[in-house]
Amino acid sequence: MRTEPITDASGRQTPVARTWHWGRWLAAAVALAVAARLAYLIVANPNLDWGKVAEYVFHERILSGVWVTIEISVLATALGLILGVLVAIMRLAHNPVLSGLATFYIWFFRGTPVLVQLIFWYNLAFLFPEMVLKVPFTMIGVKWDTNQVMTGFTSAMLGLGLNLAAYFAETVRAGIQAVDNGQTEAAYALGMTPAKRMRVIVLPQALRIIIPPTGNEFISMLKTTSLVYVVAGHDLMTNASQIYKANNRIMELLIVASLWYMLMTAVATFLQGRLERRFGSEAVRLVRGGGLAARILPKAAA
Amino acid sequence: MNAPGEQPDKQVVRASGVRMSYGEVQVLNGVDLTVAAGEVSCVIGPSGSGKSTFLRCINGLEPVLGGSLRVLDQEVGHTLRGGRYHPWTPKEFAAFRRNIGMVFQRFNLFAHHSALENVACGPVHVLGTPADRARVLAMEHLERVGLADHAHKRPHQLSGGQQQRVAIARALAMNPALMLFDEPTSALDPELVDEVLEVMKGLAAEGMTMVVVTHEIAFAREVGDWLTFFADGVVVERGRPRELLANPSHERTRAFLSSVLHPKERQESQ
Numbered sequence: 001m002r003t004e005p006i007t008d009a010s011g012r013q014t015p016v017a018r019t020w021h022w023g024r025w026l027a028a029a030v031a032l033a034v035a036a037r038l039a040y041l042i043v044a045n046p047n048l049d050w051g052k053v054a055e056y057v058f059h060e061r062i063l064s065g066v067w068v069t070i071e072i073s074v075l076a077t078a079l080g081l082i083l084g085v086l087v088a089i090m091r092l093a094h095n096p097v098l099s100g101l102a103t104f105y106i107w108f109f110r111g112t113p114v115l116v117q118l119i120f121w122y123n124l125a126f127l128f129p130e131m132v133l134k135v136p137f138t139m140i141g142v143k144w145d146t147n148q149v150m151t152g153f154t155s156a157m158l159g160l161g162l163n164l165a166a167y168f169a170e171t172v173r174a175g176i177q178a179v180d181n182g183q184t185e186a187a188y189a190l191g192m193t194p195a196k197r198m199r200v201i202v203l204p205q206a207l208r209i210i211i212p213p214t215g216n217e218f219i220s221m222l223k224t225t226s227l228v229y230v231v232a233g234h235d236l237m238t239n240a241s242q243i244y245k246a247n248n249r250i251m252e253l254l255i256v257a258s259l260w261y262m263l264m265t266a267v268a269t270f271l272q273g274r275l276e277r278r279f280g281s282e283a284v285r286l287v288r289g290g291g292l293a294a295r296i297l298p299k300a301a302a
Numbered sequence: 303m304n305a306p307g308e309q310p311d312k313q314v315v316r317a318s319g320v321r322m323s324y325g326e327v328q329v330l331n332g333v334d335l336t337v338a339a340g341e342v343s344c345v346i347g348p349s350g351s352g353k354s355t356f357l358r359c360i361n362g363l364e365p366v367l368g369g370s371l372r373v374l375d376q377e378v379g380h381t382l383r384g385g386r387y388h389p390w391t392p393k394e395f396a397a398f399r400r401n402i403g404m405v406f407q408r409f410n411l412f413a414h415h416s417a418l419e420n421v422a423c424g425p426v427h428v429l430g431t432p433a434d435r436a437r438v439l440a441m442e443h444l445e446r447v448g449l450a451d452h453a454h455k456r457p458h459q460l461s462g463g464q465q466q467r468v469a470i471a472r473a474l475a476m477n478p479a480l481m482l483f484d485e486p487t488s489a490l491d492p493e494l495v496d497e498v499l500e501v502m503k504g505l506a507a508e509g510m511t512m513v514v515v516t517h518e519i520a521f522a523r524e525v526g527d528w529l530t531f532f533a534d535g536v537v538v539e540r541g542r543p544r545e546l547l548a549n550p551s552h553e554r555t556r557a558f559l560s561s562v563l564h565p566k567e568r569q570e571s572q
Contacts, residue, residue, distance in 0.1 A: 180410075180413075182406060182408055182409075182410035183410060183412060183413065185363060185406065185410060186404075186406065186410035186411070186412065186469075186472075187412075188363060188395070188396070188399060189361060189363065189399055189402070189403075189404035189406075189473075190399070190400075190423065190424040190427075190428055190472070190473075190476060191396045191397065191398075191399040191400035191424065191428040191476065192396060192427065192428055193392050193393055193396045194392050196396075196427060196428075200423070200427050201412055204414050205412075205413060205414050208414075
């Protein structure tokens with residue numbers, strides 16, 4: 001906004017009046033009043049025991065739940081990303097059977113609720129009481145009891161990971177298809193095989209498009225893990241619910257869980273910002289040496 | 303360049319009756335053309351005449367669907383075994399293309415690599431040259447095209463002419479027996495055309511076997527050993543550039559030349 005007086009051709013100065021944005025002040029005041037009132041209703045609620053929140057926020061079972069939530073999120077995201085790349089490459093394959101199967105996979109896992117998938121994996125023993133891996137026509141092999149393999153933890157990881165893979169495959173496909181076809185032709189002209197072209201030329205460039213949404217996927221995964229409580233995965237939500245079922249302090253424990261989810265999301269958002277800056281401007285060297293961690297967290301000043 | 307009349311010792315490219323189509327659209331209708339080692343063969347013709355498609359058939363980027371195309375003593379895309387031709391695997395295509403450099407109209411430099419990495423990329427990932435050695439060699443190739451100072455810039459930081467010179471260095475880094483140029487100056491601003499043509503003239507003078515699809519008639523006249531005129535998917539005529547430009551024997555060629563030649567150039571060539 002201009003504060004310097006306006007000087008006309010004859011050298012006479014006339015000051016500029018200040019604009020008062022009355023509408024803005026009014027809107028801000030109303031919004032603040034509503035927000036303050038809502039906050040007061042919760043904070044000063046006589047039925048809410050903040051002492052219990054403080055008591056449970058660092059409770060042993062809550063902390064172990066936080067850790068399990070992080071574990072499940074990281075493992076399920078990793079599974080989803082790796083499988084997603086494979087499904088995307090299958091989807092783009094010339095082989096109609098492979099690409100058809102990939103299309104079916106994506107449709108199936110996007111078409112069923114993740115809650116249903118979690119419960120399905122957890123109860124896999126109803127269909128297959130035993131899991132057998134053996135060389136055909138011989139007696140050589142191993143056998144597991146399905147109920148022991150499909151714990152809350154593994155079914156959570158599988159359910160969330162397989163589900164993410166279906167969504168992520170579409171992101172990867174878009175990324176791969178966004179790389180100019182001329183890059184592929186130049187790679188072939190140099191004598192690269194299709195696989196090498198994909199790994200050395202196309203995927204590193206596709207990563208620029210693929211990487212930023214992965215941050216979002218991970219952040220959303222952190223909270224989706226709360227669904228795991230239906231299969232008792234010992235994650236943050238499961239443990240919080242078990243505590244409130246015992247002491248009936250539902251609201252206090254939901255607040256405790258939310259505080260941790262918000263903290264995890266804040267950290268993940270920070271990392272996502274670094275990731276995006278890293279991949280927005282700089283070239284993608286992820287595929288060629290240097291671990292992911294070294295790339296996201298370079299030596300302090302670098 | 304071969305002196306006129308000198309007998310070529312080896313045909314690097316020998317096309318006879320090459321046909322190719324995109325679905326129903328016939329693009330090549332029986333192309334006959336030979337390129338001998340050490341020769342510069344320039345190809346001109348109206349757009350849609352199939353000249354770029356033919357060039358892309360030479361290194362197997364487009365499939366030959368009829369006739370025979372022998373390049374570097376191999377039938378492109380097929381190996382004769384037990385009395386039958388067996389289609390190549392992607393690996394066999396890759397091995398074949400190592401010996402053929404290609405320069406594209408739109409440069410197609412690898413966008414995530416610096417100029418130096420672009421040039422070193424082929425030797426490292428295709429030939430298995432150790433990275434240190436490949437970088438030294440890549441630097442030499444960049445010096446050759448006059449871009450040593452720009453080695454660490456990315457393609458988007460270079461002008462079109464510079465990018466095309468990097469692309470030439472990238473192809474040369476594979477020590478190809480044959481270089482293909484697909485309208486290498488058509489995407490360039492006029493003032494950047496000469497720097498690319500100069501590099502190509504240098505290559506020709508060193509005896510590189512080259513097939514150049516181009517609209518640069520002056521370049522074809524000065525550097526080309528042979529000039530081939532394409533139209534409607536066939537070779538209409540082929541001859542020594544000066545003779546063909548001065549006395550085209552087909553009406554089609556005459557019409558094309560008068561439409562592309564600057565009046566001044568037309569005078570010169572007569």
